[in-house]
Ligand SMILES: Nc1ncnc2c1ncn2[C@@H]1O[C@H](COP(=O)(O)OP(=O)(O)O)[C@@H](O)[C@H]1O
């Protein structure tokens with residue numbers, strides 16, 4: 001049972017990450033390679049506050065969301081307001097920079113050794129989450145809140161305009177709407193949500209090191225999104241389930257762990273190819289990834 | 293004068309890496325409340341001229357003054373917000389959005405570009421959006437009458453409508469915004485006779501609300517019926533701009549573009 005609870009917590013964290021990725025890639029056509037960097041900033045910054053201060057989750061989340069959101073603005077402006085390929089390269093560079101800092105700023109991040117013994121988060125009235133089940137329930141609450149937020153965004157006039165920008169940006173601009181402003185906001189919210197996932201992860205595991213927040217991780221989140229599908233709520237949800245649950249099923253087949261790890265990569269790769277080929281909008285998505 | 297184009301020059305580089313001057317000093321005044329047609333051969337630069345006005349093409353010299361603003365340094369969305377609406381050549385409804393959503397997009401951007409405020413003030417956002425919806429329905433009734441068929445199709449996907457219907461509805465979308473000037477790029481091209489007549493009546497209706505209309509068109513009958521004046525773009529300049537009344541239109545058969553040019557030159561000389 002503990003094992004299943006563990007898987008479900010990880011699943012909830014990935015649901016948040018993949019929903020966040022959908023906001024940039026699925027809704028605004030911005031291919032980001034730095035989802036894991038924001039996830040990492042959230043984890044490390046969250047850890048810093050969990051270690052040093054006696055404040056509740058909401059306060060830490062507010063700080064982390066502001067920090068990751070504002071950082072996203074720097075990337076937005078640096079890439080000339082999200083123009084084309086500049087943006088992809090800017091996010092790639094950012095991902096590399098964050099990883100390098102996490103790996104080398106030993107006094108703060110512990111370098112490659114990471115940080116262990118992170119205190120768990122405290123909720124209302126500073127009640128500390130103790131044990132796996134409170135963490136499970138709490139991760140459910142945060143994942144559900146994320147889904148609710150995404151649903152509201154997709155249905156709002158903002159979401160409507162995002163969907164329109166995705167198919168015909170010029171037509172939207174000609175109605176007087178500032179498309180880069182919309183994209184900047186989408187990227188901002190996406191970064192902020194990824195940061196929250198980082199706090200959950202750090203507080204639950206409770207050990208982090210830079211290897212959790214690499215470019216590979218960013219690509220992993222992207223694969224989950226593309227397999228599940230983009231542009232709606234269901235797609236990312238299904239994608240997260242797929243990438244988190246499949247490897248666990250492989251475990252039961254009884255393969256040696258090193259082979260299972262390789263096999264997992266192969267399965268992800270194959271699934272991605274099969275999905276792109278047979279169902280470009282993903283298993284449950286509504287939109288096709290742009291070929292631009 | 294609502295729109296003044298002064299000595300506009302622009303050039304492009306073709307596939308053989310040769311530079312050619314497409315516009316070589318276009319000057320034109322558009323009066324407030326007027327309906328002006330722009331004619332010119334294929335590739336003469338009509339769409340490019342519209343792109344210069346809308347701000348999508350910035351690499352030009354000369355000036356575009358709209359309602360007292362020099363548009364040169366404004367981004368396209370800011371130019372649109374000054375009150376310039378645009379129907380793109382072959383432009384259609386946006387697929388993946390319902391008809392209603394397409395029409396709502398035509399209303400001015402209230403606060404939907406600030407997602408946080410729209411999430412924090414859901415009530416206000418819903419109210420503003422409801423107003424856009426009502427405005428959309430109002431315009432549909434105004435253009436197509438009570439109980440028209442589009443009212444039953446508000447939630448159909450934009451791409452489910454025929455090409456001609458999408459052109460009509462794109463015009464309807466322009467009606468919802470509060471524009472001063474509409475740039476219509478070949479509003480009737482590719483549509484059948486039935487839609488042709490409807491488009492004509494819609495443009496007349498829009499004009500009667502005081503909006504200024506500047507449109508690109510090849511069909512001389514259409515121009516004669518609705519335009520106050522007609523400008524000809526040829527060899528990179530506006531060679532003619534005169535009231536349509538001064539043109540001896542041949543009512544029996546629509547004039548060909550060449551005949552019209554000849555006639556205009558003949559009358560001027
Ligand atoms: N972005 C561009 N790059 C290169 N050439 C262009 C570009 N836009 C337009 N042109 C050229 O300018 C010419 C005029 O185009 P356009 O303004 O669309 O003509 P029109 O609308 O009068 O038919 C065309 O011959 C086209 O090759």
Ligand SMILES: [Mg+2]
Pocket residue numbers: 338339340381477
């Ligand atoms: Mg054209």
